Amino acid sequence: MPQPVAPLTSDLAKKYRQQRRGALTLYGVALLLLLSIFAWILYEQYRQELQTLETRNAARADVVVEWAKGVFAQSGQALFSVAELVQLQGMPTEGESSAIQQALRNRTRSVDWVDDIGVIDAEGIVQASARSADSIGRDLSSSSFFQKFRDQDDRTELVTPLYSTAPDERYYLYQARRLTRDNGEFDGIAVARISPAVFERALQRLGVSNGESIALVDGELKLIARLPSLEDPFTAGWQVDSPETLAMLERDVDKWSLRVTSPLDQRERLFQMQWIEELPLLVVVGEDVHLQLANWRQRAGILAGVMLLIAILGAWGVRHYLNRLRFEHRLHQSEAELRISATAFQTHLGMLIADANGHVLKVNNTFTRITGYSEAELVGKSPRMLNSGRHDAAFYRKLWQRVQVAGSWEGEIWSRRKNGDVFPEWLTISAVYDPQGTLTHYVATMSDISESKAAEQEIHQLAFYDPLTGLANRRLFMDRMEAALKDVNRHSRWGALLFIDIDNFKQINDTLGHYVGDQLLQHLARLMGQMLRETDTLARLGSDEFAVLIEGLGKSREHTAELAENIAQKLQDMISQPMTVRDDSLSVTASIGITVVSDHTSTVDDYLQQADMALFQAKSSGRCALSFFDPTMQAELLARVRLENELRQALANEEWQLYFQPQVDQDGRCIGVEGLLRWQHPERGLVMPGVFIPLLESTELINPVGDWVLEAACQQLAQWAHQPGFAELSVAVNVSPLQFRQVDFVNKVESILQRTGAPSHKLKLEVTESLFVEERDDAREKMLQLKQQGVRFALDDYGTGYSSLAYLAHLPLDQLKIDQSFVQQVIDSKANAAIVESTIALAQSLSLEIVAEGVERDDQQAWLLAHGCRAYQGFLYGKAMPLNVLEMWLRHEHLAL
Numbered sequence: 050m051p052q053p054v055a056p057l058t059s060d061l062a063k064k065y066r067q068q069r070r071g072a073l074t075l076y077g078v079a080l081l082l083l084l085s086i087f088a089w090i091l092y093e094q095y096r097q098e099l100q101t102l103e104t105r106n107a108a109r110a111d112v113v114v115e116w117a118k119g120v121f122a123q124s125g126q127a128l129f130s131v132a133e134l135v136q137l138q139g140m141p142t143e144g145e146s147s148a149i150q151q152a153l154r155n156r157t158r159s160v161d162w163v164d165d166i167g168v169i170d171a172e173g174i175v176q177a178s179a180r181s182a183d184s185i186g187r188d189l190s191s192s193s194f195f196q197k198f199r200d201q202d203d204r205t206e207l208v209t210p211l212y213s214t215a216p217d218e219r220y221y222l223y224q225a226r227r228l229t230r231d232n233g234e235f236d237g238i239a240v241a242r243i244s245p246a247v248f249e250r251a252l253q254r255l256g257v258s259n260g261e262s263i264a265l266v267d268g269e270l271k272l273i274a275r276l277p278s279l280e281d282p283f284t285a286g287w288q289v290d291s292p293e294t295l296a297m298l299e300r301d302v303d304k305w306s307l308r309v310t311s312p313l314d315q316r317e318r319l320f321q322m323q324w325i326e327e328l329p330l331l332v333v334v335g336e337d338v339h340l341q342l343a344n345w346r347q348r349a350g351i352l353a354g355v356m357l358l359i360a361i362l363g364a365w366g367v368r369h370y371l372n373r374l375r376f377e378h379r380l381h382q383s384e385a386e387l388r389i390s391a392t393a394f395q396t397h398l399g400m401l402i403a404d405a406n407g408h409v410l411k412v413n414n415t416f417t418r419i420t421g422y423s424e425a426e427l428v429g430k431s432p433r434m435l436n437s438g439r440h441d442a443a444f445y446r447k448l449w450q451r452v453q454v455a456g457s458w459e460g461e462i463w464s465r466r467k468n469g470d471v472f473p474e475w476l477t478i479s480a481v482y483d484p485q486g487t488l489t490h491y492v493a494t495m496s497d498i499s500e501s502k503a504a505e506q507e508i509h510q511l512a513f514y515d516p517l518t519g520l521a522n523r524r525l526f527m528d529r530m531e532a533a534l535k536d537v538n539r540h541s542r543w544g545a546l547l548f549i550d551i552d553n554f555k556q557i558n559d560t561l562g563h564y565v566g567d568q569l570l571q572h573l574a575r576l577m578g579q580m581l582r583e584t585d586t587l588a589r590l591g592s593d594e595f596a597v598l599i600e601g602l603g604k605s606r607e608h609t610a611e612l613a614e615n616i617a618q619k620l621q622d623m624i625s626q627p628m629t630v631r632d633d634s635l636s637v638t639a640s641i642g643i644t645v646v647s648d649h650t651s652t653v654d655d656y657l658q659q660a661d662m663a664l665f666q667a668k669s670s671g672r673c674a675l676s677f678f679d680p681t682m683q684a685e686l687l688a689r690v691r692l693e694n695e696l697r698q699a700l701a702n703e704e705w706q707l708y709f710q711p712q713v714d715q716d717g718r719c720i721g722v723e724g725l726l727r728w729q730h731p732e733r734g735l736v737m738p739g740v741f742i743p744l745l746e747s748t749e750l751i752n753p754v755g756d757w758v759l760e761a762a763c764q765q766l767a768q769w770a771h772q773p774g775f776a777e778l779s780v781a782v783n784v785s786p787l788q789f790r791q792v793d794f795v796n797k798v799e800s801i802l803q804r805t806g807a808p809s810h811k812l813k814l815e816v817t818e819s820l821f822v823e824e825r826d827d828a829r830e831k832m833l834q835l836k837q838q839g840v841r842f843a844l845d846d847y848g849t850g851y852s853s854l855a856y857l858a859h860l861p862l863d864q865l866k867i868d869q870s871f872v873q874q875v876i877d878s879k880a881n882a883a884i885v886e887s888t889i890a891l892a893q894s895l896s897l898e899i900v901a902e903g904v905e906r907d908d909q910q911a912w913l914l915a916h917g918c919r920a921y922q923g924f925l926y927g928k929a930m931p932l933n934v935l936e937m938w939l940r941h942e943h944l945a946l
């Protein structure tokens with residue numbers, strides 16, 4: 050069945066229409082030109098034909114005219130001779146057989162077309178007649194032609210129109226000549242009667258061919274004679290006037306041509322009409338136009354035929370040209386479509402065309418590039434050779450069922466390249482049907498989605514996995530937890546959640562570097578992964594914090610806890626195994642917090658919090674500890690959280706107060722005070738530092754609160770500076786390591802001193818040995834800067850730390866404070882006494898002041914004095930007290946006034 054012809058594209062159609070219009074116009078113009086030429090030729094020939102006809106008519110008319118003139122000339126000659134005779138012999142009398150009568154007979158005989166010659170006297174009476182004796186004596190005086198002669202002296206001759214006269218009522222022409230006497234008087238007329246039959250006979254002698262006609266008509270347009278002869282009523286005397294003839298007569302010309310239909314025989318003729326000179330006679334020569342133009346018509350017919358032939362041939366040629374043009378345009382279009390199809394076929398998508406049996410017919414370059422198979426390797430084969438083996442027969446069966454039913458299938462599928470690599474592709478298979486609905490081809494398009502798959506995988510990996518260890522991250526772990534909670538309910542089996550934290554990992558990072566830290570984490574992740582079951586979820590939640598979710602562990606809380614503890618211990622054992630990183634042997638321990646995942650009433654966050662608390666508990670109890678979540682612990686933590694929130698509000702609520710504890714000399718005189726922080730809680734009352742200082746430090750709130758303490762102490766110093774007895778007092782404040790390590794700590798102190806106007810040499814900052822465990826140089830540098838401002842430093846709690854004596858010697862210290870734990874045992878413990886003694890000696894050797902704190906008893910004070918310590922702080926002298934109490938206390942007896 051022929052394929053339907055596709056319509057031309059708009060551009061091609063436009064071009065085709067233009068060319069077709071051009072061709073048709075050219076054809077039309079050529080045809081018109083040819084037609085014009087042919088018409089012109091025909092017209093010229095037609096005109097020539099008519100001209101020839103007219104010329105011939107004119108010539109023949111001339112002949113007839115000359116002949117007619119000859120006729121009347123001869124009859125006129127006869128009349129002339131009669132006139133001479135009458136003049137000579139005188140007018141004959143009626144019936145007289147005279148010589149004139151004889152002469153008349155002779156003349157009539159000699160001029161055979163003259164029917165009769167007669168003589169009429171001046172009275173109009175016929176006096177003689179050659180042939181009509183009976184007419185002699187007739188009175189013709191009333192006839193017009195007689196009267197013309199009688200009344201017009203100058204008229205010599207006259208030819209009359211046809212006259213019908215009695216007795217036979219036949220028409221005759223009369224030619225008359227004036228007769229004059231010798232004296233010139235009118236003597237009558239000589240008349241020649243001419244029968245029209247004479248002319249007819251004469252014309253017959255001239256002869257005419259078919260279609261020709263010759264007629265003689267009198268001045269009143271009555272037919273005299275005609276050739277060919279006519280039957281009645283078209284006999285002599287018949288009036289032949291027609292509007293055309295009458296119109297020509299009015300123009301008063303001698304001759305003219307006229308093309309009219311003859312009223313005599315109804316044939317169209319071209320007539321030449323010509324007056325005979327000096328005679329009232331008209332010669333009419335006609336020729337049948339139709340006959341005359343017979344040849345012309347024949348030629349016209351031939352030319353028209355030729356023209357028609359040319360037109361047909363031209364039309365055929367044009368049609369052929371247009372067909373060819375259309376064909377060429379279709380060819381161009383087809384080529385263009387083929388080019389488009391070929392270009393479209395070479396897309397970034399792999400394309401494969403197979404026949405109805407599934408045998409490959411064609412593949413594009415992209416397909417070859419993706420699969421590695423060239424077209425030659427695939428043509429004629431089944432695309433099954435690309436099967437990856439990852440999909441079962443049912444998958445392919447469903448795929449082809451879909452193609453059969455819906456006409457197409459698309460989806461993700463794994464295929465195999467020529468080199469054996471399996472790759473994911475997005476495949477579309479479409480069935481192609483012919484107009485009858487018969488399946489003819491399959492077209493498959495495919496795109497290699499390996500990269501997007503890999504990117505997807507990478508995104509998934511980044512979203513759900515820890516990049517360092519490859520373990521699940523917090524997000525994935527939470528998802529698993531969610532799922533685990535559902536399973537706990539479904540299977541009634543309990544699970545356990547373990548939080549693992551590497552002890553002192555920060556130190557490893559700080560001392561051995563992050564690379565070692567990373568290696569360690571990766572190593573531990575690997576080990577734990579190997580140890581745990583596949584069903585367990587191991588995740589890295591933070592820097593050195595791991596979590597393990599163990600599902601379906603036991604059927605009771607106790608059993609589950611027991612099993613979880615075993616696992617945790619195994620993990621601790623494994624983690625504590627020495628490992629080698631960069632040739633260094635390394636050994637770490639881990640603390641583990643455990644909570645049992647028992648029911649779905651608690652949320653994922655609850656369990657995470659429980660494990661976190663358990664871990665906190667474990668870490669609080671030292672390294673390598675293991676702790677289960679305890680609800681009491683949870684309460685403590687909650688309290689801690691509440692406290693933390695209240696602490697955040699304390700500064701804004703102006704709940705902080707600075708208490709002062711006196712420091713005295715050996716005589717009990719106050720030499721200075723230590724500012725000690727107190728929290729005046731609206732509900733709890735006065736809260737001691739032991740409760741909140743650790744929390745302030747862990748939340749770093751110690752920085753703003755410490756600033757407040759410094760500010761309050763300096764304000765007090767500034768106030769006392771102008772009060773006698775108070776001006777010499779120094780104020781010591783505790784500065785936590787966190788606070789001291791602030792980058793702008795020195796600036797802060799300086800600006801507070803400046804702002805408050807406190808004497809800097811009366812400000813004593815108490816620092817502890819822990820400040821010098823890390824960043825000692827920085828601490829020393831800051832101390833030196835502040836020393837330059839006059840600020841003094843005391844080393845608090847001396848003896849509890851492990852400071853290197855050599856290092857302490859390099860610090861710009863002014864005072865050592867012996868920790869109260871040693872002071873209070875100085876009497877009872879020789880060891881403590883020895884420590885205090887050596888501390889005093891050390892201070893003396895370094896030229897440092899020494900203050901013993903926690904002095905509660907006189908014997909302690911006495912011992913200290915005995916061993917060289919002359920400054921004291923303790924309940925023996927006074928507890929930390931509010932400013933007004935202190936001032937009262939001082940005024941009472943303790944000022945060094």
Ligand SMILES: Nc1nc2c(ncn2[C@@H]2O[C@H](COP(=O)(O)O[C@H]3[C@@H](O)[C@H](n4cnc5c(=O)[nH]c(N)nc54)O[C@@H]3COP(=O)(O)O)[C@@H](O)[C@H]2O)c(=O)[nH]1
Pocket residue numbers: 710723724725726737738739742758782783784785845846866869902903904905922923924925928929
């Ligand atoms: N960083 C800051 N730390 C501060 C600040 N204020 C206080 N603290 C630190 O809190 C700890 C507890 O202080 P506090 O409860 O005020 O106890 C002090 C004294 O009351 C106590 N003391 C003094 N004499 C005796 C005594 O005879 N017996 C006894 N049982 N206790 C006594 O000692 C504490 C002073 O110690 P110290 O600071 O080491 O001199 C304490 O460690 C403070 O450092 C603060 O503003 N910032």
